[in-house]
Amino acid sequence: MVANLLNLISVAVFFALGFGLLRFINSFETQWVSHDGQRFTAKISLDSATDEKWHEVRVLIDGKTLIISGRTKKAKQFRGNWNLSYKADIQDDRRRHYVISRRDDTKATGLLRVPATSRCVTELDALAEVN
Numbered sequence: 001m002v003a004n005l006l007n008l009i010s011v012a013v014f015f016a017l018g019f020g021l022l023r024f025i026n027s028f029e030t031q032w033v034s035h036d037g038q039r040f041t042a043k044i045s046l047d048s049a050t051d052e053k054w055h056e057v058r059v060l061i062d063g064k065t066l067i068i069s070g071r072t073k074k075a076k077q078f079r080g081n082w083n084l085s086y087k088a089d090i091q092d093d094r095r096r097h098y099v100i101s102r103r104d105d106t107k108a109t110g111l112l113r114v115p116a117t118s119r120c121v122t123e124l125d126a127l128a129e130v131n
Contacts, residue, residue, distance in 0.1 A: 029095070029115050037061075037119040044068070044078050044100075046110045054113065061123055064130060066100060066112075078110070084127045085109070096121055098128065 033040040038061045043054040057075050060067040066082040069075075081103040088097035088111060096116050102108040114120055 031115055031118055033119045035119075037121075037123040040114065040118065040120040042120075043113040044075075044110055045113070046077070046108075059112070059120075061120075061127065064127065065103060066127075080104075082110075084112075084124065087125065087128045092116075096124070098124055 029043070031041050040059055041056060042059050044057050045054050055070065055072070055074050055078065057068050057070040057078050060069075064083070066084055068078050068080060068082055070078055082100045083103055083106075085099040085101050088099050090097045094116055095113050096118075098112045098114075100110050100112050112124075114124070
């Protein structure tokens with residue numbers, strides 16, 4: 001009887017630790033960045049930082065313009081040339097947020113999110129200082 005109870009407790013602990021480990025692994029945001037930091041993948045949202053509708057896009061920094069492309073149908077609405085307006089004041093130690101606007105329509109704005117330790121952060125910060 002005691003052996004069955006210990007077996008049940010060990011199985012429950014095993015699943016709890018496995019679930020916790022999976023949540024920890026999924027908290028990391030994967031990102032690709034070129035060596036010079038000019039090309040990278042990022043998450044973008046048209047709504048706000050609290051919205052869960054973040055879409056992965058590819059970004060190329062070309063002078064003062066961000067050229068955004070995507071592989072999915074959902075990313076089609078983000079494709080085109082964007083201007084980096086400024087660095088958003090969002091309290092998040094693991095991520096940096098930037099407010100961007102369409103080059104041809106300044107009313108269309110969005111948030112670009114990258115990991116705070118990424119190589120592209122220095123390029124984006126420099127671009128935000130210029131604009």
